[in-house]
Amino acid sequence: MASPRAAELRSPGEAAAAAAGGGGPAGPGAGPGLALALGCALSGAALVVLAGAVPRAARPDPAVPARQMERLEERAARLRARLDRCTVAGLALLALGGLLLAALLLAAAAARRRARAARRTGGTYGSVRLRMRRVSAEGTRALLESQLSPPPQPPEGPGS
Numbered sequence: 001m002a003s004p005r006a007a008e009l010r011s012p013g014e015a016a017a018a019a020a021g022g023g024g025p026a027g028p029g030a031g032p033g034l035a036l037a038l039g040c041a042l043s044g045a046a047l048v049v050l051a052g053a054v055p056r057a058a059r060p061d062p063a064v065p066a067r068q069m070e071r072l073e074e075r076a077a078r079l080r081a082r083l084d085r086c087t088v089a090g091l092a093l094l095a096l097g098g099l100l101l102a103a104l105l106l107a108a109a110a111a112r113r114r115a116r117a118a119r120r121t122g123g124t125y126g127s128v129r130l131r132m133r134r135v136s137a138e139g140t141r142a143l144l145e146s147q148l149s150p151p152p153q154p155p156e157g158p159g160s
Contacts (some may be wrong), residue, residue: 035102041097047090051083 058076060069 033100036101037097037104039097040093040100044090044093044095044097046084047093051086052088054079054083056080056083 056076056079058069058072064072
């Protein structure tokens with residue numbers, strides 16, 4: 001159970017997420033984002049590895065006629081072009097997954113930093129520390145009387 005002071009320091013969005021069962025400042029959005037980032041990165045890595053594992057060249061065979069060998073070379077050239085596209089797509093997915101993962105980690109670090117700063121500073125506004133205290137009925141009257149002062153009188157001089 002969190003303390004009442006911690007509940008006061010939460011933003012409205014964090015308080016709503018905590019009431020709904022969310023996991024704190026990182027929130028419920030971190031799970032799907034992390035899964036998407038890792039999915040992109042892993043599928044990109046798999047595409048790059050598979051495209052690199054497929055042999056690209058047609059092996060020359062002296063027993064094969066020249067026209068058939070020419071067709072095999074054309075098919076090998078098309079295969080190389082498709083494997084190159086597969087490699088580029090894999091690298092793009094890998095980069096996208098890495099970018100998403102970095103953004104999620106940065107957002108989580110910033111949320112932790114904000115939460116730590118909110119706990120440390122308490123009720124500050126800029127560099128002014130604001131403290132609320134209870135004042136009794138007599139204290140309120142005294143406080144108001146001490147804050148109200150008579151308006152300043154214009155200086156009386158020889159010209160007035």
